[in-house]
Amino acid sequence: MTDLALPALADAPAKPAAAGLTARTRRARALAYLQAAPMALVFLVFFVVPLALTLMVSFWEYNEYEIIPAFTLQNYADIFEGCLSGSDLCTTARTYLSTLKFCFLTWAFTLLIGFTVAYFLTFHVRSPTTQMVLFLVCTIPFWTSNVIRMISWIPLLGRNGLINDTLRGIGLIDKPIDGLLYSDFAVVLAFVHLNTVFMIVPIFNSMARIDRSLIEAAYDAGATGWQTLWNVIVPLAKPGIAIGSIFVITLVMGDFVTVGVMGGQQIASVGKIIQVQMSVLQFPAAAANAVVLLCAVMVMILTMSRLIDLRKEL
Amino acid sequence: MDVELIRLTKRYGGTLAVDAIDLKVPSGAYCCLLGPSGCGKTTTLRMIGGHETVSGGDVVIGPKAVGDATPAQRGTAMMFQSYALFPHLTCRDNVAFSLRMRGMGKAERRAKAMAMLDLVQMAHLADRLPAQLSGGQQQRVALARALVTGPKVLLLDEPLSALDPFLRVRMRVELKRIQAELGLTFIHVTHSQEEAMALSDLVVVMNAGRIEQAADPRTVFERPATAFVARFIGGHNVITLPDATIAVRADRMRLGAEAGDGAVPARVVAVEYQGTSVHVGLEAEGLSPSGGGASPVTAILSDGAYSARPVALGDVIPLGWDASAAHRLQA
Numbered sequence: 001m002t003d004l005a006l007p008a009l010a011d012a013p014a015k016p017a018a019a020g021l022t023a024r025t026r027r028a029r030a031l032a033y034l035q036a037a038p039m040a041l042v043f044l045v046f047f048v049v050p051l052a053l054t055l056m057v058s059f060w061e062y063n064e065y066e067i068i069p070a071f072t073l074q075n076y077a078d079i080f081e082g083c084l085s086g087s088d089l090c091t092t093a094r095t096y097l098s099t100l101k102f103c104f105l106t107w108a109f110t111l112l113i114g115f116t117v118a119y120f121l122t123f124h125v126r127s128p129t130t131q132m133v134l135f136l137v138c139t140i141p142f143w144t145s146n147v148i149r150m151i152s153w154i155p156l157l158g159r160n161g162l163i164n165d166t167l168r169g170i171g172l173i174d175k176p177i178d179g180l181l182y183s184d185f186a187v188v189l190a191f192v193h194l195n196t197v198f199m200i201v202p203i204f205n206s207m208a209r210i211d212r213s214l215i216e217a218a219y220d221a222g223a224t225g226w227q228t229l230w231n232v233i234v235p236l237a238k239p240g241i242a243i244g245s246i247f248v249i250t251l252v253m254g255d256f257v258t259v260g261v262m263g264g265q266q267i268a269s270v271g272k273i274i275q276v277q278m279s280v281l282q283f284p285a286a287a288a289n290a291v292v293l294l295c296a297v298m299v300m301i302l303t304m305s306r307l308i309d310l311r312k313e314l
Numbered sequence: 315m316d317v318e319l320i321r322l323t324k325r326y327g328g329t330l331a332v333d334a335i336d337l338k339v340p341s342g343a344y345c346c347l348l349g350p351s352g353c354g355k356t357t358t359l360r361m362i363g364g365h366e367t368v369s370g371g372d373v374v375i376g377p378k379a380v381g382d383a384t385p386a387q388r389g390t391a392m393m394f395q396s397y398a399l400f401p402h403l404t405c406r407d408n409v410a411f412s413l414r415m416r417g418m419g420k421a422e423r424r425a426k427a428m429a430m431l432d433l434v435q436m437a438h439l440a441d442r443l444p445a446q447l448s449g450g451q452q453q454r455v456a457l458a459r460a461l462v463t464g465p466k467v468l469l470l471d472e473p474l475s476a477l478d479p480f481l482r483v484r485m486r487v488e489l490k491r492i493q494a495e496l497g498l499t500f501i502h503v504t505h506s507q508e509e510a511m512a513l514s515d516l517v518v519v520m521n522a523g524r525i526e527q528a529a530d531p532r533t534v535f536e537r538p539a540t541a542f543v544a545r546f547i548g549g550h551n552v553i554t555l556p557d558a559t560i561a562v563r564a565d566r567m568r569l570g571a572e573a574g575d576g577a578v579p580a581r582v583v584a585v586e587y588q589g590t591s592v593h594v595g596l597e598a599e600g601l602s603p604s605g606g607g608a609s610p611v612t613a614i615l616s617d618g619a620y621s622a623r624p625v626a627l628g629d630v631i632p633l634g635w636d637a638s639a640a641h642r643l644q645a
């Protein structure tokens with residue numbers, strides 16, 4: 001008799017408690033959604049909607065004076081025109097190759113410089129104050145606008161710029177070097193100047209997390225400086241390297257201003273194509289190009305993250 | 315291999331961290347550097363291991379002074395306080411790391427690493443990353459990593475301090491077993507006198523950059539050299555008499571009727587039951603140096619002796635000690 005009564009007694013108070021609990025959980029969940037809502041809204045309005053519109057417009061038709069809502073693949077066909085037939089590379093492929101070349105060079109140089117600077121800041125600067133001051137020094141170029149930073153190269157690199165004048169002055173060259181400005185060199189130089197800090201920050205961040213005793217442990221294990229760098233520091237700085245690389249690659253792939261200014265408006269880039277099409281109001285063509293560019297960048301980033309994961313497996 | 319320190323000194327700017335210490339650790343000994351934090355014990359260990367430059371004096375390992383030699387050249391290996399396992403490498407690769415640095419082939423170094431992991435009973439977790447291990451397991455891996463290159467001297471920097479008390483006792487046994495099995499010289503830094511007593515053949519008590527006493531644990535406990543040693547290793551009362559300072563083991567104090575002739579009156583200020591024994595805290599005016607306040611004294615009674623003649627807080631009872639148990643300390 002008592003055996004039967006017991007569960008009933010136990011159940012009776014349990015039920016309201018459970019109900020109260022679910023109500024509280026529901027309220028907590030609603031609150032969490034509410035807290036996430038502003039960011040979600042910003043994300044929706046400024047990222048998802050424009051992207052969806054771009055994708056939509058890329059399928060529209062256009063002529064000299066208007067764009068027409070439709071569904072056509074013509075814009076994409078125009079982009080890849082001649083790519084599958086001729087023995088020569090089509091315009092799009094050549095433009096992409098040129099942009100990829102800038103991208104690779106910039107990535108290599110910013111990685112080299114960024115890693116070195118971050119390494120110096122983390123492992124050679126002892127006092128945290130000096131570290132912070134030097135870190136802020138790295139961001140000084142960002143106190144002024146992109147374009148001004150590029151333009152300021154012109155008096156230095158131009159035909160009658162500081163470098164050419166000095167070299168002529170000390171008699172090293174007879175006539176000015178033309179390739180300094182409005183050339184591939186100038187474009188890469190400006191890209192490296194503009195983007196190195198995007199490498200420094202994440203790499204510095206992951207290096208700062210490396211426990212110093214790991215370096216000592218490596219030394220204790222008989223590792224040389226280079227062995228420690230390659231076997232301990234580089235693997236542990238990989239997340240920073242990956243994030244920095246993504247920054248730099250996306251920035252360079254989409255750029256049209258730097259290539260324009262530093263290339264003297266003579267060098268083609270994917271971003272430049274889009275900008276020109278926009279300026280002549282060929283929005284659907286520009287949108288299609290943008291979608292292709294987006295896909296290309298995404299493929300690059302995915303490949304890179306795959307590579308880094310693979311390395312971790314080894 | 316034996317380790318000898320000759321007037322070993324470490325200066326940081328104006329401060330003296332290690333003050334010209336001399337020490338000889340015989341080959342195959344388990345030596346504990348014992349002292350409070352900031353006494354220079356870790357700095358000494360790091361100088362022996364080549365992780366800290368020497369400001370003066372010499373470290374001699376085996377036949378030769380090591381100077382600026384790297385840890386590998388010295389034949390030392392260090393086990394770090396926080397273990398310092400490489401978080402991106404599995405246990406096996408952590409252990410094999412130093413072999414890889416030496417250019418040993420993959421198959422050979424893996425086999426050696428597995429043999430070492432076997433020694434510390436971690437072979438079954440060889441493919442785990444350090445983050446997937448408990449503190450005790452990480453420590454075993456760190457021990458295997460330190461031992462894999464066959465060092466002559468193993469340096470341990472507070473290896474047990476991050477473990478819970480139960481695990482600490484177990485690892486203590488393990489360390490002693492491995493040391494005996496391999497016949498290596500171990501130098502172990504600790505601030506726990508219990509750990510030092512349990513493990514070492516040679517206890518080196520350090521204070522303010524100097525060695526207060528270096529002897530086997532029994533000598534250190536029976537005949538502490540200085541008041542600092544007597545206080546630091548515990549279980550002693552340091553008593554200032556008019557002509558000398560003496561140390562008396564707390565379990566040799568005599569209370570009440572047994573107190574004998576030289577007894578002084580003392581007031582009971584604490585009674586702590588500890589199971590097998592009872593700790594009685596006393597304050598005695600008569601024992602204070604130059605009459606400045608009452609000096610606190612602890613008497614440890616066996617539970618039987620205490621229950622035969624219990625005392626209560628506030629009681630004033632005669633306090634004395636075995637004359638034979640009084641040990642005169644250096645000034």
